[in-house]
Amino acid sequence: MPEPPSPVSAFCLLLAPYRRVVSAVNTRESGVAKAKVIDGKAVAAELRSRVGDIAARLHDEMNVTTGLAAVLVGSDPASQVYVRAKGRACSTAGLGSFELRFPDDISEAALVAEVEKLNADDRVDGVLVQLPLPGHIDVHRIIAAIDPDKDVDGFHPVNVGRLWSGPSGLVPCTPQGCLNLLRTVHDDLSGADAVVLGRSNLVGKPMAALLLAANCTVTVVHSKSRDAAAICRRADILVAAAGRPQMVKATWINPGATVIDVGINPVPLPDGSSRVLGDVDFDSVCTVAGAITPVPGGVGPMTIACLLRNTLLAACRRRGLPDPLL
Ligand code: NAP
Numbered sequence: 001m002p003e004p005p006s007p008v009s010a011f012c013l014l015l016a017p018y019r020r021v022v023s024a025v026n027t028r029e030s031g032v033a034k035a036k037v038i039d040g041k042a043v044a045a046e047l048r049s050r051v052g053d054i055a056a057r058l059h060d061e062m063n064v065t066t067g068l069a070a071v072l073v074g075s076d077p078a079s080q081v082y083v084r085a086k087g088r089a090c091s092t093a094g095l096g097s098f099e100l101r102f103p104d105d106i107s108e109a110a111l112v113a114e115v116e117k118l119n120a121d122d123r124v125d126g127v128l129v130q131l132p133l134p135g136h137i138d139v140h141r142i143i144a145a146i147d148p149d150k151d152v153d154g155f156h157p158v159n160v161g162r163l164w165s166g167p168s169g170l171v172p173c174t175p176q177g178c179l180n181l182l183r184t185v186h187d188d189l190s191g192a193d194a195v196v197l198g199r200s201n202l203v204g205k206p207m208a209a210l211l212l213a214a215n216c217t218v219t220v221v222h223s224k225s226r227d228a229a230a231i232c233r234r235a236d237i238l239v240a241a242a243g244r245p246q247m248v249k250a251t252w253i254n255p256g257a258t259v260i261d262v263g264i265n266p267v268p269l270p271d272g273s274s275r276v277l278g279d280v281d282f283d284s285v286c287t288v289a290g291a292i293t294p295v296p297g298g299v300g301p302m303t304i305a306c307l308l309r310n311t312l313l314a315a316c317r318r319r320g321l322p323d324p325l326l
Helices: 007-018 040-064 076-092 108-119 140-145 157-165 173-183 204-215 228-232 300-318
Strands: 034-039 067-073 096-102 124-127 195-196 217-221 237-240 260-261 263-268 274-278
Touching: 007 228, 040 157, 040 173, 040 300, 067 076, 067 108, 067 300, 076 096, 076 300, 096 108, 108 124, 108 140, 157 204, 173 204, 173 237, 173 260, 173 300, 195 204, 195 228, 204 217, 204 237, 217 228
Parallel strands: 067 096, 067 124, 195 217, 195 237, 237 260
Antiparallel strands: 263 274
16 A cells, blocks of 8 residues: 655645746836836735745644744834834734844843744744844844744854855845846846845845856945946846945946846935935936836835745744745
8 A cells, every 4th residue: 555645745745836937027118218127016925925825834734833033122113113014924924923022231141042042942933133233232143143044034154154155044035035036037047247236244245145156147346346337337137235325327237237226225305204215226227227126116025025935944944844935
């Protein structure tokens, strides 16, 4: 008699039909603009829905509830908004979420102890510590205290090393989201000239590592680079993450290039309100680029979607399951 399938192999079979191709490019064209606008909201919604479907199957087939714990220190209003948004996204996708709040004056040692409790908690698959932390706490020490296999932000040195040396562990969410958006335009990135504007640990460096792993020829531009515009003009793929509103102009763009704008820059308006601008001068760059992400509605929505993806990935890997097809 044939052996009945193990719970793990049955789960793998159930994952297979979930491979879907996302059509993300919005063909909307306006005025003289010719670039295709990549709809980050749509790609993110699709990813969140697939995460939700697979998390539901994990629950139904294997009695596993995927869980994310967010640690918030102090009362920074922006951090509170981000943590709430992450909790809401978890609930919508059917993931468990735990929010742990601590006062500004929590000691570094006490915070490490709290992180270690989460590492040991079997209900928790992903741990994130919302940054920034108060000045008396060494952020590196806190990140290093997170179990690398639960480090859904991908900032732990072990995951940084895995990203560069492969196979990758958990990858930082924003650059992972940028790569997903690029994949909606390019089936194969191999051989493409890619320029990353910015070299932060959060975005620029992991983005460069992901593009290199995808066989691009990668150049990283930073504030000491000579003639950033000329370097960017060579790019088939340009990822702008400098935190400088509308720095990238049409004259910086190789005609037909794909431009991913990571920038989120609040700019004050004369009436006292503010608006958010990207690092790319969208209206002018649209006339030269082949495809472009808008701000808002491009990379932004992908970051939380990739956080859910990482949490699900961590849940599967911790249990020896294969990576879900996301
Ligand atoms: P960051 O830590 O401030 O890093 C900015 C990088 O840009 C640095 O490497 C800096 O070079 C470089 N740079 C600054 N001015 C430059 C110039 N004039 N020419 C060339 N390079 C320049 O910022 P980040 O955390 O990477 O974030 C970048 C942007 O992305 C910000 O607007 C941020 O709000 C946004 N962001 C968005 C998301 C999202 O979910 N969409 C997530 C994270 C960040 P040096 O290293 O030489 O100083």
